[in-house]
Every structure is written in C-alpha cells, then in structure tokens.
Amino acid sequence: MAQQLEFAVGAAVILAPQYGIPVFLASALGKLVFKSRKRNAPGHLEERRESNSKQQVSLQWSHVSCSITAQNGETKQLLQEQSAIAKPNRLLAIMGPSGSGKTTLINTLARQVACQKKLDLTGEILINGQPIETANVRQGYVQQEDMFFSQLTVRETLMMAAHTRMPGHATNAEKAAFVEDLIRRLGLSKAADSVVGDKKKRGLSGGEKKRLSIGAELIAEPVLLFTDEPTTGLDSFQAEKVMQTLKDLCKEGHTVISSIHQPRSSIFAMFDDLILLSEGRMLYTGPASQALSYFEELGHHCPQHYNPAEFLADLISVDASSPEAQQETRLRVNELAAAYLEKQSTRTQAAGSSRAGKQESLKAPTSLDRPHCSWQRQAQLLLKRSWRQISRDRATIMARTIANVSAALIFGSIFNRMKLSQTAIQDRLGLLQVAAINTAMGSLVKTCTTFPAERTIVTRERSKKSYDVGPYFLAKLLAELPVGALFPGVFGTLVYPTTGLHCKWSRFVRFMGITCLESFTASSMGLAVGSIAPTGDAAQALGPAIMTVFIVFGGYYANASNVPKGLRWIAHTSLIKYSFEAFCVNEFRDLTFVNDKPGRVGSESGEEVLDRLSFGNSSVSRSAKGLSRVMLFNYWLTYSVLKAKRPKFQRMRRPVAAEAAHTGAVASSSDESALSSHNGNGDH
Template structure:
C-alpha cells in the first residue's frame, strides 16, 4: 500500500519478473519464496495487471475456454477442461455472466468488476502458486471492489499466495489483508503483519491511529508528503524520513528472524495442481483456436461492421452520383481516370483506418498472451489474415457493386468482376500496411496519425497526379511501392482497354489504349499490376511479422547483487 507514485507497480513488476527489459536498466537482488531461492519452473506466478484487456466480442466462457485450451496440459480431455473452466467460473462468481460478451467502449458487456474477476480467472487457469494483482480495485465502485477483494481473499484461503498493491482501501477491504508493506517514494515504511500489529508499531513511534479511523487512511496520511506549502512539505517529509529510518533500523535487527520464520512457514498447498508440466500446444492447434477467435471477433463486431458497410455504401452512392453515367465524350476520359483514382484512394483509406484503429489495442492483448508463451506469432498472424478475408472483402465488393453501374464504367461483365477483384486485393494490401503501422505505433492515436501520412505519399505517387515518367529520379522508388499506383494502374487497364471515345479533332483520343498511353500504362498488363500489388501485400505482412517478432515482450533479468544489497533498480545514464 502506498500513495500514487510510491513504487507499488514497480515493486510488483520486479517480484513477478515482469519489469520491461531495457539496456539502461540494471536489476540486482535476491528473490526468495518461503525462504528458498525463487525458481521459475517450480513456482508458477500469475500477474493480474491494472488494465483488463480482452477480445471484446468473446463471451466470458469463450475467453476462459480459449485460455484453458492454450495453457492447460494436453493430458486433459475436453470434458475435463470444460469442467475446470466451469469450476473457475463458479469460484470467481462469473457464472451469471458466463455467456455475456466481454464488450468494449462501443458495446456494453460485463461490468468493470466482472472484467477484473475475468482477468483473475484467466490467470488462475495456469494454477499459479503466487498471484500478483496490481491495484485490482482501481476504477471500481465500492461494491465491485469489495467483491474483487473477496475473490482474492478466497483464493488466498484456497492456498494461493496473493500479493496485491492497493492505493487506499476502505476499512472492510483493509481488514482482508494478512500482511502489509507500506511504500512511500520508493522506500519501505513498514513490512509486517497488517491489523493491530501494524497500528501498534506506529503507536510506538509516536503516531497513534485515532479511534474510528480507517487504518488504511491513517497510514496514507502519515506516509504522504504534503506539497501544499513549503512548510508543510518540510514537516511531512521529515516525518516520512524518520519513519523510513526507524523501519530500516527495525529491519536490520529483525532480518535474520524474518528469514527463519519464512523458511518454517513453507507448507503444502491445499490447491490441486492441474498443470502437469506446461508445454505449448502444436502450431496447427494454435492456428485453429486463434482462427476461431479471430473469426468470432471479426464477425460479431456489429457496430464496426455496420459503420464500415454504411461508409462503403454511402461513398459509392456519392461517387456514383458525382460521376453519374459517364458517357464516351472526350471529357469522360478525365472523369473516368478521376473516378478510378478516387475509388483506389477510398478503398485503401477505409481498409487502413479500420486496421490502425483496431490493431494497436489488439496488439496489447496479444503481447500479454505471448509474454505468457501461450502461442507463437506465426499462427496468430496467419489466423488473423484468413479469418478477416470474408469480412474485409465484403466492403470493397459492396462499394464496387453500387458504384460500377451508377458511374457507367466499362459495360462488360468480366470487367466488373475484375474491378471488384482489384479493389479487394488493394484493400488487403492497405490492411497489411495498417498492421505494420499498428506494430510500430505505441498507441491507436499515434497509428491514426502515422498511417494516413504514409498513405498520402502513396496517393501523390498514385499514377494520377504525377506521371511515372516525370517522377524525379530520387522519388522513382515510391510509385513502385505505392499500393494506390498499382491498384489505379490495374483499374485503368481494366477500364480503358477496348473502349472507343467520340472524337471530332485529329488530336482527340479515339481509343482507350491511347488514353492508357498518355498515362504511361500502355505497355503493362492487369496481371503484372496485380502481381505487384500482391508483392506489396506480402511485403507489409512480412514487415509486420518481423516488427512484432522484434518487439516480443522481454523482461529484465534479476542479477546477483553486490554483497550487502537488497533488490535494487538503477537507471543508468546513457
């Protein structure tokens, strides 16, 4: 327990081995469990983080079932696994919402407290001996907070060791703790039994807790620094320093005794170990499970799909009305090219914004799961690609089906199908680019700023505004990698080949081939342009894979300390 910024999360991260690795960081110390050195293969550790992150379209039961399939040993049968999931649902009081979707900001799902208990349930699947929970009550109302803490207390009674950080709990929650560590500005103020013994300790130091005051509030008051005035700051800081000093003195005299009693308290757990040697399941099974999840997530996301469908239909109607039934006059040549460019831009932008809007959030969940070694990156990306094909293809198809007849594009049926095929491949390429942006950008906001900026460059070199033959040598690589350019080129070839235009002057364009010649597209073919588009798609996918692989969450190693030091974190100057 301690005020905000006192180092609670950092301490939990260190103890749980979850401190993000950095070359500027050096972590030294010894980690003991019941007086014996911590061995990761013997002691299973779970970590419930502050933010609850899930796939929003899955129900509580589906979320837990998937976690159990990915994490439980292969020796369990399907029925045993489901029984185990039911057991956890029951223990965590999630039975009533088992078939409710988790939900998100767009669609209301389970409550905040239920989300927190689901986070705990997901961690409990692996049957950990130690459960760390970082501020599990933050953001919850009093009732929900009480229920979450009750759940954690039951787990402790069940034989799990629960270590949890908390800001300033109400009295009934404080009463649930057996032991207490008080932290202030990264220093220990107290570590020992909670309850009366903690109060007695502070009374002996001249800080008695007034009657009828919540001990947690009392502790928060005496260990906080008051910055309201220089005088108050000096006074409260001096008090804190004297408390830290007093505890250091007590600790140095008692450290041997504590160590001894910790060794004695090593008891057999009442909990049945469900995991008999955890081994990651095979590639195909991971793929199958993740494919199902990706499919459910993509198809059930009604609000997003509705918005995308509305956008596709309305933009097709708007462009179709602007370019209504283009004829075969000379002026219609420019109109056709303009429309094809607009169609290429619109398709790419719709696919890109959808991906960059969703992927950074999804990446956080995936990073956590990968940190637990639940699955490999390959099956995840591949399953995502396959599951999203039908949903993602339907929007460019909607767009094309409405726009094509409205605008009076090339009236050969085969050309219509090719038009839809080209914009669908382009949408996938833009989506793959969105994955790369989402893999680089730390937040959705950053991805939303970065993605369209890169796309703007590809639009400028998209074949319509700058003729590829007039492109300065230094920029000539850009049209070659622009997904807009290849889509536009393929669309133009599909549209203009075989068309005849009305002409009056000798300098007028008579055939579609002549129009293509002016765009410098005359010598190429649709096949070649589509092949280039597929290469770009593959490039963005491979780049996303490489970036995600490189950014695999890594945690700081705990090194042996120099003699006479406890756990210590040093931020090294560059």
Template sequence: MESEPLQEVDLGGNRAARSQFVLAFNDLTYNVRQPKKKAVRTPSFQRGRVQAVPYDIERPPKVKTLLDRVSGEARQGEILAILGPSGSGKSTLLDALANRIARESLQGTITLNGERLKSGALLKVISTYVMQDDMLYPMLTVEETLMFAAEFRLPKTWTTRDKKKRVEVLIDQLGLKKAAKTIVGDEGHRGVSGGERRRVSIGVDIVHDPIILFLDEPISGLDSTSAYMVIKVLHEIAEKGSLVIMSIHQPSSRILNLLDRMIFLSRGRTVYYGPPGSLPKYFSEFGMPIPREQNPAEFTLDLVHKLQEDEQTDPTGIRRLVGFCKSWGLRNVSRREPSTLRTSNGMSLNEVIFNCIPHARLVNGTIPNYANNPWTEMWVLMKRSYTNSWRLPEIFISQLGAVIFTGVLCASLFWKLEKSSTGVTERLGFFSVAMSTMFYIVVNALPAFLDERYIFYRETSHNAYRRSSYVISRAIGGFPALVVYSVVFAGVTYFPVGLDGGFNGFLYYTICSLAAFWSGSGFANFLSGILTEFVSGFAVVMAALRFFLTFCGFYINRDRIPHYWLWFHYMSLMKYPYQGAMQNEFGNNSTCFSRGVQLFDNTIIEQFPSDVKGSLLPGISMILGTNITTQTCMTTGPQILEQNAVNDLSKWDEIWVQIAWGFLFRFLFYIALKVGSNNKRR
C-alpha cells in the same frame, strides 16, 4: 531425449497440501537515469549588458532511485499487499517481482524456495500478471470469456469437457454464477458490473491455476462493496494454495482484515513490513500511536504522505521511520519462519513445480512456452473473434455501407462514360477515386484494432498464444469480409460506369479491388501496431493516404516525377491498383477511345456541326499524308497507357505486388507487436 508424459492435476483443488512456496526478495534496488539536460550558455554582465560567456555548462544526468534496498517475502496461502502514496514505488516493486524489469537493471536477489529463478520463461509458466485495466471482448458472456481463456491456457490433452468443468469451478470460485450468461459489455452495451468485470479479468489470468498471482491495483475504481468482493475472492484463491502479491492504494478496514502481509513504501524505501495486526504496536513503539477509531492503513498512508511533504524542510522524519523499520524488523526476524527452505518434503524447486503445473514439462531444465500448437491457437482466436463480431456487427456493416454508398456515388457520378478523350480523362478520375476509397474504408476500422491490441498485450505477456498465431488469424479471419467488399464494390461500379472488357474485365477488376483491400488492411494492421491512440493515428492515416494518392500516377506521370522522388512512386500503395485498373481498361488494342470526328474535341471547332468537322478532315489528311475519316481510330488503349507511362509492370504483376505489400505490412505488424509487447523496464 523424449519428454515425460504430461501430468494432470485438479485445477480446482487445494495445492497447499502438496507443496509450499516462498517468494523472497532481498535488497532490491532499481535506479533510472533521467535524460540529460541540454547544454546552456551562462550569462555574464559586461558594461551593463548581458553577454554569453564563450563556454557551455553541461549538467550531468540525475539518477533517480525507484527502489532502495527493499526486502521481504510472500508465502503460499497468503496475500502480500504493497501500499504507499502515489509515486512510492508500488508498481515498480510489483514489476520487479514479476520479472518485468530487465535483470541487468535490477540489483538484489529474488528467490523462490531459496533458489534463484534463472529462467524468465519458468516464471511465466508458474505465475500470472493481472493488469489494472479490464480489457475484455465486450460481446462475449462471462462463461465464454473464461472458456476461451481455458482453451488458450490449458493443454490440448485436456478434453473440452474437462475445460468446461474447470470454468464452472472458476465461475463458482469467483462468485460469478448469476452473471455467467451475461455479456461483459462496454460503454455502449450494458453488461456485468464493475466488480464482476474485475473478477472476470482476474479469472481470465488464473484459469490455468498459476502458483503466483501478481495484481496491479485490482480494486482501483471500484466501490467499497465491489472492492471487498474482489479481495475476498483473492483471499479464497490464496487459501487454496496460491501466492498472491498485489499493489493496493487505500484498503478499507474489511479489506485490511483479509491481508496477511503488508509492505509500505515511501519513495522506494520500506517504512513498514509485516502483518496488518502489528501496525498499532509498530507505530506505538515508533512514538506515534494509531487512534483506536482510525483505519491503521489510512493512518500509515497519511503519516507517510505528510513526512514526504516535509522531507524538503525536515528530512529526518522519513529517515527516522525508515531506520526504525529496519531495527524493528531485526528485532522480530527471529519470529519469522525461514524463507530459504526448499520444501517440506525436500523436493527441488523444479520437482515441486512439475507436480503443481498441469502443462509444465520439465526435462533437462526445459519447459514448454505455450500450452497448445499454433493451429489450435489460430482456430481459437478466429472462433473468438467471429463470436464477438457476430454480436457486434457495427464495424462490418459500417464498412459495407461505406462500400455500397461510395460505389453508388461513383456509379451515378461516372455513369456510362463515353469512349472519347473526355471519357478517358473521366475514367482516370474514376480509377483514382475508386482505388483510394478502398484504403479509406479499411482504415476506418483502426479504432477497433487499437482497442484489441491491448487485449493482445495482456494475453501474450504470459504466453497465452504466439504473436504469429494472432497475426495470421487476423489475416485469415478478416479475408472473407474483404472478398465481400470487393465483389460488392465491383458489382456496383463496373458495368454502370461502362468499363471495357466484359466478364473477364469484371473478374480482373474484382481481383484488383480485393488486392487493394488486402494491402490496405495490412497497412491498417501495421498502423495499429505502432500507434498508441486514434487521434494521432488518424492524422498519420490521412497523411499517408494523401502521399499514396499524390504519387500513384494520377496527378503526375511516372516519367515526369524527379528521379530523387521516384522511389515514392513505387512506395505508393495506390499506384498498383490504379495502374492495374488502367491496364484492364486500356490494354485492348482493338478498342478505340478517340476517332477522327473527335479530333477537334476541346478546341474552338468542337462546337461546329459534325458535317463541318468532317469536311475539314480531307485537308488534314492531305497535309499529314494519311487518310483520316470520321471513323478513323486516333487513340487506342495502349497509346493511352504509353502517354501515362503505365508500362513498367504487366496488369497481373500489379496484382502480385499488391499481395506482396499485404504480406509485408502484416510481417511489419508482427514485428511491431513483438517489439511493443516487450514490457520490461530498462
């Protein structure tokens, strides 16, 4: 069956007039098992000495309850705030409602308009999750940041003009008109303020006008004025038809007036649920009235914190408050509107969502996972990356500078190598230094990769684009820089060092360098997908590069490596560019690297004049039965390759293997991102 045509809606309009959504949760319970403690041997006393009894006691794992039968509801057009002391379960409840906890681990029910959300993909389409950290591209302006988000999240049927209009409406809605042309900024580049940055972060996630907004402590780290502005914006968004659920630590009185419903938690248990205005009455009936001059939210948090601290000695206090919350809720339940109604006009949940989400296409219960095709996603990703990098050229310039510096250093150190046995040794040293340098240079960008990974996790958590699109765009977008590095390094080193092969040799050397950069950058990408911080990442990189260099064939020939370590040799990324460069240099049978007069090099006779050494050659010729003159070629390039056991692959096969390594590491990078972005708790 063909899909129904895409329906357009005004993303800046008021949805509340068309539909009504109620997200209800009942008896949510979430338990986690703490790790088992190791078996211990219990001591016993015998004849004044401590001895271990011959049996072990294994303590069973503890089960910790993070949510304990939590119930409530959030309504469209309102803000539900989740409050509580640290460790009370605020983020856990938010994750449960946002489908970030595995269904099999969570007990209880979550319904939207009385219907259970059977598909997690459906919730991704109608909701967004705004994380606490504002990870944004620093050199993009506010307008550009939101425009790129619109290109990701709005369907391709929207024209560029329509997307720009949506961004203009959003900028006005977020109160960012004055900052629209200002870069976001970071520690090294001055940009928008902290409050504006937080609003930009929210705007990125609501550009597609989701029905439900989940926010993890959106005012954390902000001053009171900036915090109030953020909540005021969220209040306006809710009034225009969205359902806002957020965790918040300690709201001011002004912020409290903007909230519609509150749920206070204490170690996963509900101690209050209702509107902020009912807090004085609630605690008055509980027997602990709130002083008039005190913020009700602060009073509640202080009381809960005190009861939690006293729970070890007097557990009745917090239990009494939890019990009172249940009885108080039962007495007031008749005043609430029923949360199980479908909609005011009798439409099903799917019908309501179909009418409210511009890129939702519900046919036979299926919906599209992404707003655009992979080609559009890759184009937008590369365009955004180039825009940010063009204004932040430090990474490219530093890497190019490292390439030039290393190339000049190698060229001056290995200047015009001789064709002699000493020159052969020096050539091998040059190849090992040159090829290992390429890997050190590309992994220097690891910190930038790690920072960008957090942006990736945030954007893909609600299907802004495919993971494969990101990996491919990274590979294509970064390739031109690798070409520049390769051409520059080859141009700076090849002819000054005096390598053999002419232009064809230079061309292969450049391609071999490019293949080394390609596999090395793939390795760096893979590391950025599995490592969590730069310090540990740098240690892993250094260990890996040392491993690659040790087994590449420079320090020990392949024939000399024990058979049980031989597979390390083939896993070394440096083996292939190193041996490819060797074959390019020594593959010509007509090139001689040691003649008869050089037969005495590295011996005691080396210091004698050439005519003396030449006079010794006839005697040696007579003994060996062959004619050796001062110009007789004693060592050819292929003989050097044979001596170094460089004969398992052709020089072009060395290139293909490096290319394959680059693709393999990028595939592993994709797998690492796929596994790492699975942010559901178990």
C-alpha cells in the same frame, strides 16, 4: 535456423514477386507440418499434475533495489533496499501513495520489469529458500489494466485460456468443467454468457472484468498470484467483491500479493500482512493487525472510529500542496524510514531463523514446463476467436457498410452514365482515382484503429506462453478474408453499373478482383504500421500520412516520367499506383472516345490515354502482381516485427554482498569436495 528461413522467404517475396505467393504458401505449409510433429512430453504433464497438487510456496526478497538513470545523468531511486516475505494462506497488501513504488515492486517480484538499458535492478528473491531462477513455480499476474477481446463472452474467454494454458492431457470435458467451477467461484455465473464489451458495446462492469482477469490467471493453476491495484476504478461494492475473491484464494492455499492505493476499512480488515511504501522506501512490514500499534509506539495515534487505511495513507504521504507542508511531511516520512531501518536488522534475523525451519516443509517444484497445444490446434482456436471478434462487431460492420454504400451512391450520382466522349476521359480518370483512394483508406483506417489494441493483448498472452506468433497471424489473416472482400465488393457492385464503366462482364470481374486485392493490400499496410507504431494514436496518424504519399505517386497527380529519378522508387511501393494503373488499363484499353464538341471532329483511343499516363506497357496482371508483392512484403514485415517484439524483462543483478557470499559458498563446497576426494584416495 528458423529465423534464417523466414528471412529467405521474405527476400524471395521481395526480389521475385512472381514466385512470392507459392514460396509464402509453401513455407507456411512446411512450418505447419513441422510443428504438427511436436508433442508434449507425457512425463512433463504428469510432473506438472503432481507438483501442482496442494503446492504452497513462500516468497522472500532481500535487498531489492531499482534505479533508473535519465539522459542528463541523474539517477532516480525507484526502490531502496526492500526486504520482506510473503507466506501461503495469507493475503499480503502493498500500500502507498502514487509514485511510492508499488507497481515497480510487484513487477520486480513477478519478474515482469520491462527491459531498459539504463535500469539497474538488484536484489535476491527466494522461493522456499531456493533462488527464484531454480525454483520454477507457476505464477499468475493480474495487471492493472484489464485487456480482453471485446466480442467474446466470459465463458468463451476462459475456455480459450483453458485450451491454450491447461495441460494437453486434459479433455475438453475436463476443461469445460474446470471453467464452469471457476465461473462459480468468481461469482460470474450471471454474466457467463455476456460479452466483455467495449466503448461501442456495453458489457461487463469494472468489477466483473477484474474478476475475469483473475480467472484468466487461475486457469493455469498458479500457486503464487500477483495483482496490481485490482480495485482501481471500481466502486466500493465491486472493490470489496474483488478483494474477497483474493481472500478466498488465500484460504485455498495460494500465496497472494496485491498492491492497493487506499482501501476502505472492510477491505483493510481482509489483509493478513502489510507493506507500507513511500518514495521507494519501506516504512512497515508485518501483520496488518499490528500496524497501528507499531506507529503508536512511534508517537502517531490513529483517531477513534477512523479508517486505519486512510490514517496510514495520510501518515506516509508527502503533501506537496505548499513548501511548508512538503517539508513537514517529508521530515515525518524520513523519521519513519529511519525508525524502520533500526528495527529491520532484528526482524531480518528472526525471518532468517524462521525460514530455516520452514524450508523442509515447503518444497518448491523442480520443473513446471508449461505444455502447449499443437500448432494446428492453436491456429484453429485463434481462427475461431478472431472470426467471433470480427463477425460480432456489428457497429463496425454497419459503419463500414454505410460508408461504402454512401460513397458508391455519391460517386454514382456524380459520374452517372458516362459516355464515350473525350470530355468523359477526365471523368473516368477522376472516378478511378477516388475509387482507389476510397477502397484503400477504408481498409487502412479500420486496421490502424483496431490492430494496435489487439497487438497489446496478444503481447500479454504471448508473455504467458499461451501460443506462438505463427498460428495467431495465420488465423487473423484467414478470419479477415471474408470481411476484406465484402466491403469493396459492395462498393464495386454499386458504383460500376451506375457510372457506366466498361460494359463487358470480364472487365467488371477484373474491376472487382482489383478492388478486393487493393483492400487486402491496404489492410496489410495497416498491420505493418500497427505493429511498428508504439501506440494506437501513432498508428492512426502514421498510416494515413504514408497513404498520402502513395496517393501523390499514384500516377494521377504526377506523371511517372516527370518524377525525379531519386524518388521514382516510391511509385513501386505505392499500392495506389498499382490499383489506379490496373483500373485504367482495365477501363481504357480497346475503347475509343469521340469529340462531341460542335464543329470539331476526331477521336482518341484508350491506348493513347494510357500512353499519356505512362501506363502504355502495363497490364492488369502486371499491376496485380505489384499489389501482391506489396501485400506479401507487408505481411512478412508484420510477422517479423511481431516475432521480434516478444516480451523482454529485466534481469535482476545480485547485490555485491550476496554475490560474494554465494561465491564463497561455492568455493567452500568445492574445497570440501576436493578434501573428501583426497582423503578417499589416501584411504584407498
């Protein structure tokens, strides 16, 4: 029903632009009121509090395989028959060379494998003996790439996560106290008020960002934590601090699973359990302290005073430096895989009996529905965050200010004090055209540059159900309003008086209004392109390319009456056309241009100039409505795309043997129930 309503709103905006703004605002207000009536069930909040206290879980997976089929029909095996167990209070490390399947296994266990048509994912994952689909536990996933809003501090980032992911019954004081304690535990006290930073502004170090990523996940109080190569790109000191943080979490009762490439010896000593992968195959699983003795039994001895992690990494890697080395190392890896498979059956039986004994002591929570704050509260928090991100980005603000001031001064010097002569008609047209292009390009390029990166962060936060698309998008638009009006306002204020455009105050006000409206429309186009384009580079290439087409059909280079009928629809979607048209009508109407050449007399009215441009029947209000229609359509398109691009993850298919066993168990249970019912009827 909600999707049908949104589609109807979009259709109204497109087909009836004169009612677009009222319909758009009314629908947003209605949605706000509707969402505000939703409240979190107190029973769920209390259930979450009880189930999460001192909760411990063990995660077991068996016969997990993953393969993908290429377009040529060739199938690549990413994971082959993976079976192991992760226990609470123990740090499980997954080691292997690049391409061994570490990230694929982590994503599979965390149920974060991106949905693909030709991907086959099979296996069974149990939590405390229950299928993971029914044993709903709170989990956190620290991905390899750290993504945050660069202008927010550590404390502000964690407080934002606390407001959106902690239970609704928690007060602001409780959330603040939890965040302060978390900052202390993560060793971020000195950096608590430092901004995250980016390429333009220096901020946190790599290790501090990684610990902040861990903290953002700990806000939700997960009992199961996954980390994908948390030490990548860090120096040895920072890497050890990050891994010590994970080790401390294990001591608190968490179940932590971490993939890692090649750790130093001090980090390897922190591992309780170890999994070794090579080319998607498991070569070892068990206590990390017993790994060297296991391979010694197979004839591979670690040299004395040698980093065991480096020894194991070299042992399970395939050397592709030469055909001979590749053949030799691949043969060794195949032998290790075969040796592991021989011992796996015995180890599986032992794990099964151990699991049966522990099933009663470890009980998974039955319901952990994450509560959300209200729709208005989400919008309020997101508006505050968006405004901080925009207003604190001084480098971007300074660059855009300099660009607009410079453009205004250059245009003012070129078109300085234009007179009312016929030769000045061309000057005015040229000035109005470049003014429209400058305003549009500035807003478009800025949005295409920043929004794709922000979209990635929002998508990740949405996968954690931190907030909805509606409040985020509304907050972003409201936060962009002052900035969207500031820079075109600076440009228009400088260029209008210096060039000698129409001297009436009302014409100046209209010029400023059109400039601001065009800036918002170009920004909306950048949002639409940024939401559709797969990457930031693609958005930066696609946005200006589309704008170039709009410039060609803007009315300056090609007269509308001369454009082929099959292409005239493009002009009705061109924000340059509507802006240039409004500028021309605002400037030329009621003006008369005299011929100042010696020996010639005559004049030309502004209406004649407009007729020559095919703008004779146009008006400023009509052009403004056209811009508004394009802007609202872009907003609607962006919102629809963002909502449609919600994270989708691959479902795991049970292996044939497990499915048959499950079906048999269900059938047996049904037979027993039927027999019991039959006996009961007979006795009665």
